[in-house]
Amino acid sequence: MSEQCMPSIEALRDFFAATDAGDLEDAAVRIAESVGVEIPPHTDWTTVEYEFNRLFVGPAAVPAPPFASAWSESDRALMGRATSEARQTYHRLGLAVPGEGVIPDDHLAYELEALLVLKSVLATEAGAPDAETAALHAWFVGEHLERWLPPFMQAVREQATEGGVVALVTEALAAWFDNERNSTAALRPA
Amino acid sequence: MSHTSSSLSRRQFLKGLSVAGAASLLPLRLLMPYSAQAATAFSEKDFQIFRNACPRNCYDTCSIKTYVKDGIVQFIEGAQESTFTAGGLCVKGYAYPRRVYSPDRIKYPMVQDGRRSGNWRRVSWDEAMDRISRKILELKEQDGNLLGLGLTKYSGNFGITNYGVEGMMSSLGYTTRFVGTPCWPAGIDAQNYDMGDMWCNDPEDMVKSRYVIIWGANPAWCSVHTMKYIMEAKRRGAKVVVIDPVFTQTAAKADVFWQPEASSDGALALGMARHILDLGMVDQDFVNANALGFEEFAAYLRENVTVEWAAGLSGIPAEQIREVAEEFATADPATIWIGYGMQRHTNGGASVRSVDALVAMTGNVGKEGGGARYGHLRTWGFNYHALIQKQPEGSVGFIGATGPKGEFDFTKGEAASYSDRTFNINKTAQGILDAKDPALRMLWVSCKNPFAQDFDRPKLEKAFDTLEMVVSVEQFFTETVANSDIVLPVTTLFEEWTVNVSYWHYWLGINEQAIKPMYETKSNIEIAAELSKKMNELAPGSCTFPQDIDTKDWLEKEFNQGIYDYFGIKHWTDLKNGPVKAKLASTAAWHDMTFGTPSGKYEFRSDLCAEHGHEALPKYKEGRKPYDEFRLLTPHTQFGLHSQFVNLDWMHEYNKEPFLYMHPDDAREKNIRDLDMVRVFNKVGELRVKVKLTRNVAPKSLVMYEAWFGRGNDFNVQNLVDDEAADMGAYKTGAPGVAIHGQFANVERV
Ligand code: SF4
Numbered sequence: 001m002s003e004q005c006m007p008s009i010e011a012l013r014d015f016f017a018a019t020d021a022g023d024l025e026d027a028a029v030r031i032a033e034s035v036g037v038e039i040p041p042h043t044d045w046t047t048v049e050y051e052f053n054r055l056f057v058g059p060a061a062v063p064a065p066p067f068a069s070a071w072s073e074s075d076r077a078l079m080g081r082a083t084s085e086a087r088q089t090y091h092r093l094g095l096a097v098p099g100e101g102v103i104p105d106d107h108l109a110y111e112l113e114a115l116l117v118l119k120s121v122l123a124t125e126a127g128a129p130d131a132e133t134a135a136l137h138a139w140f141v142g143e144h145l146e147r148w149l150p151p152f153m154q155a156v157r158e159q160a161t162e163g164g165v166v167a168l169v170t171e172a173l174a175a176w177f178d179n180e181r182n183s184t185a186a187l188r189p190a
Numbered sequence: 191m192s193h194t195s196s197s198l199s200r201r202q203f204l205k206g207l208s209v210a211g212a213a214s215l216l217p218l219r220l221l222m223p224y225s226a227q228a229a230t231a232f233s234e235k236d237f238q239i240f241r242n243a244c245p246r247n248c249y250d251t252c253s254i255k256t257y258v259k260d261g262i263v264q265f266i267e268g269a270q271e272s273t274f275t276a277g278g279l280c281v282k283g284y285a286y287p288r289r290v291y292s293p294d295r296i297k298y299p300m301v302q303d304g305r306r307s308g309n310w311r312r313v314s315w316d317e318a319m320d321r322i323s324r325k326i327l328e329l330k331e332q333d334g335n336l337l338g339l340g341l342t343k344y345s346g347n348f349g350i351t352n353y354g355v356e357g358m359m360s361s362l363g364y365t366t367r368f369v370g371t372p373c374w375p376a377g378i379d380a381q382n383y384d385m386g387d388m389w390c391n392d393p394e395d396m397v398k399s400r401y402v403i404i405w406g407a408n409p410a411w412c413s414v415h416t417m418k419y420i421m422e423a424k425r426r427g428a429k430v431v432v433i434d435p436v437f438t439q440t441a442a443k444a445d446v447f448w449q450p451e452a453s454s455d456g457a458l459a460l461g462m463a464r465h466i467l468d469l470g471m472v473d474q475d476f477v478n479a480n481a482l483g484f485e486e487f488a489a490y491l492r493e494n495v496t497v498e499w500a501a502g503l504s505g506i507p508a509e510q511i512r513e514v515a516e517e518f519a520t521a522d523p524a525t526i527w528i529g530y531g532m533q534r535h536t537n538g539g540a541s542v543r544s545v546d547a548l549v550a551m552t553g554n555v556g557k558e559g560g561g562a563r564y565g566h567l568r569t570w571g572f573n574y575h576a577l578i579q580k581q582p583e584g585s586v587g588f589i590g591a592t593g594p595k596g597e598f599d600f601t602k603g604e605a606a607s608y609s610d611r612t613f614n615i616n617k618t619a620q621g622i623l624d625a626k627d628p629a630l631r632m633l634w635v636s637c638k639n640p641f642a643q644d645f646d647r648p649k650l651e652k653a654f655d656t657l658e659m660v661v662s663v664e665q666f667f668t669e670t671v672a673n674s675d676i677v678l679p680v681t682t683l684f685e686e687w688t689v690n691v692s693y694w695h696y697w698l699g700i701n702e703q704a705i706k707p708m709y710e711t712k713s714n715i716e717i718a719a720e721l722s723k724k725m726n727e728l729a730p731g732s733c734t735f736p737q738d739i740d741t742k743d744w745l746e747k748e749f750n751q752g753i754y755d756y757f758g759i760k761h762w763t764d765l766k767n768g769p770v771k772a773k774l775a776s777t778a779a780w781h782d783m784t785f786g787t788p789s790g791k792y793e794f795r796s797d798l799c800a801e802h803g804h805e806a807l808p809k810y811k812e813g814r815k816p817y818d819e820f821r822l823l824t825p826h827t828q829f830g831l832h833s834q835f836v837n838l839d840w841m842h843e844y845n846k847e848p849f850l851y852m853h854p855d856d857a858r859e860k861n862i863r864d865l866d867m868v869r870v871f872n873k874v875g876e877l878r879v880k881v882k883l884t885r886n887v888a889p890k891s892l893v894m895y896e897a898w899f900g901r902g903n904d905f906n907v908q909n910l911v912d913d914e915a916a917d918m919g920a921y922k923t924g925a926p927g928v929a930i931h932g933q934f935a936n937v938e939r940v
Contacts, residue, residue: 053300078292
């Protein structure tokens with residue numbers, strides 16, 4: 001996928017932060033547009049909502065919890081080291097999750113928003129980007145996200161309806177992540 | 191990319207960067223500005239320590255110390271201040287951080303479009319409450335009362351403020367309540383007939399016992415903290431006898447193990463009593479001064495009981511019965527721990543009375559280190575502020591007297607022209623199906639998982655299907671949630687204020703809120719407040735539950751001077767320094783020989799018992815007649831409390847799948863090999879499960895540990911257990927117990 005047809009991080013963030021069918025539709029349409037893919041015709045957004053909840057929200061045990069901690073540690077629990085990493089990254093950016101501790105800081109939507117901040121900071125800096133901010137970006141993508149996004153996306157691929165909206169979004173996320181990883185690879189120490 | 195290749199250490203990265211302010215340039219949606227000074231520096235001394243208490247239905251009710259850093263529970267341990275908890279928890283307790291931080295927790299209020307469809311949508315608390323309130327108002331309007339609204343709740347969370355769930359129901363009006371207990375009611379009644387209350391010695395005084403009989407209990411799994419007292423008694427020379435139809439881990443530590451025919455316990459106790467009588471080893475001082483009807487009991491024994499008869503019924507050789515009886519009568523003090531398992535029979539209450547009689551006639555009642563230990567509620571003298579709520583003005587209810595609403599109901603004595611309608615909790619399915627004028631149309635479930643706990647699961651599903659709305663308040667997705675329309679996420683022990691006591695030991699512990707409630711979880715009383723808000727918004731005056739509550743204030747309202755005096759504290763905040771123990775005049779129950787019976791004495795002959803339709807004397811009562819080839823036993827598992835904990839990853843590590851345990855001789859006859867898949871079936875239903883062959887279970891019995899859920903396995907022993915009543919329980923708990931172990935089934939290879 002070329003740079004032009006990268007999904008917008010905002011739209012990915014909004015998809016994973018969705019609370020109902022309307023949110024999902026709004027975000028998915030934007031994602032599909034940005035990557036030049038068609039939303040399957042006759043998509044029933046309430047059915048997408050059911051699937052989204054089955055995979056990511058509950059109330060039944062979720063096969064793909066959208067939290068870094070669930071995939072980054074030796075065991076499957078939230079609020080672990082990966083959560084603290086995310087929290088500290090936000091703090092370094094002068095940000096925090098509202099009501100810290102209520103929703104684990106390493107929810108995918110928060111992490112995508114943090115990425116958005118990092119990239120904007122780098123893009124708005126005049127001249128050569130600040131090396132440390134660039135390193136933080138590279139670390140967040142190449143280590144923090146790298147640890148959990150691939151297994152997370154794999155779980156979604158195994159569980160999501162083939163050709164459905166969640167699968168489509170997951171492929172968009174995968175493409176974005178691949179690109180992001182490649183573009184930051186040079187900055188990561190060998 | 192390998193992580194180790196990175197030269198950018200985490201520490202460097204954390205210190206090295208600050209791009210604060212960048213955020214103000216961006217249209218952020220989720221994250222908010224943060225000022226950088228606090229919280230990121232690491233300091234080992236930086237834990238906040240909170241006091242918690244295990245609120246599960248467990249003898250041990252452990253006091254917990256919770257270590258929190260950055261608002262996250264890091265680890266927990268047992269409180270050292272309690273000599274009972276003694277710094278340790280059980281495997282379930284240590285897994286608590288796995289509950290609060292499980293990715294599988296129920297996080298949001300959700301509605302299901304079609305029960306068991308799995309089609310769930312998130313809704314706001316406001317919308318959830320709106321749907322619920324409208325349904326309640328519809329019921330009230332159509333039926334002219336609220337008896338169509340039912341509550342089923344039991345022991346999922348024994349924190350005292352959780353009685354606010356019952357309070358919430360009262361605050362709406364007169365409703366239908368499932369009363370009684372599946373747990374221990376037959377034994378409660380038995381002890382009330384014999385002694386006038388259920389009251390046990392301090393378990394810590396078991397170290398003084400010279401002889402310990404553990405009868406139908408498995409503390410090595412279900413009360414691990416009591417094991418240390420038993421083992422210490424043993425170290426000091428006591429003999430330990432375990433009587434159980436299964437060779438348990440407790441049995442493995444005993445000097446003597448008896449594996450009697452299940453439900454023959456009464457005969458066994460009476461056989462021992464007869465032998466003691468014959469040898470003239472009765473404590474005459476006790477039976478003359480402090481008991482009623484001993485001579486009649488002795489005459490019954492002489493005329494109806496022999497050791498050989500007891501041996502025939504129980505399968506325990508007469509010689510052994512004589513030997514243990516003599517040793518028990520000689521040891522001073524000697525004690526029997528009456529487990530809840532042995533009274534889960536159609537003759538359970540009668541059996542407990544026989545065992546009580548054995549302890550009493552040997553003079554071991556009222557003695558430190560002695561006692562017929564069953565349980566107690568002596569430390570439960572709270573205000574029940576959350577529980578006691580007034581019905582709205584003009585509420586219409588059930589006409590007629592109502593009995594107690596369970597052993598933990600502390601509202602007695604309120605005379606009113608109307609009352610709640612009560613159904614037997616042990617016949618939930620039948621109760622729902624039979625309810626008329628009005629029918630039961632809506633059910634609120636909290637602190638309970640009826641599909642794992644209530645009997646005759648096939649019938650329960652049918653019954654649930656007749657309900658128009660089911661609301662479950664839960665932490666995890668149980669089968670009951672799958673059969674609900676709305677689920678409301680409830681807090682864990684770390685996220686709410688409450689207070690806990692035990693029905694076994696004599697410690698009192700506070701449960702502090704250690705972390706913010708995660709996601710959109712609320713405590714039971716906060717949920718009640720939310721409901722009240724919405725009810726009053728839609729129909730002013732329709733709910734009396736306070737709408738604005740502070741859970742810490744509500745905790746405080748549970749305390750009174752009586753509690754402070756009993757535990758020797760000035761204020762509940764003293765409990766922040768650790769749990770405290772009741773100031774007991776003696777560790778022995780009934781130490782002053784003033785019994786709570788009508789005669790004030792120990793009653794071998796209880797006229798009250800006869801009035802209630804049982805025998806006046808602790809006579810032998812036959813158990814349930816077999817109706818299938820094997821006896822079916824479904825006792826508690828080591829890795830859960832009913833269905834709680836079983837789904838957690840740490841438990842799964844040890845308890846990967848459920849099994850049927852059966853004797854190899856039976857298996858051979860049925861052409862079943864170890865680890866075969868089998869079908870267990872009876873008149874109630876069937877289930878499929880893998881079999882493990884073991885001589886730990888008696889021939890002609892099938893053993894499966896109760897309750898399982900999660901991980902795609904639909905194993906549920908309640909597919910095989912019917913709702914046959916135990917003999918006693920109605921007197922003190924409002925409904926008879928249930929013959930959980932008076933069950934039978936067959937098995938075949940599939
Ligand atoms: S389940 Fe029982 S033994 Fe385990 S921590 Fe809770 S109270 Fe203690």
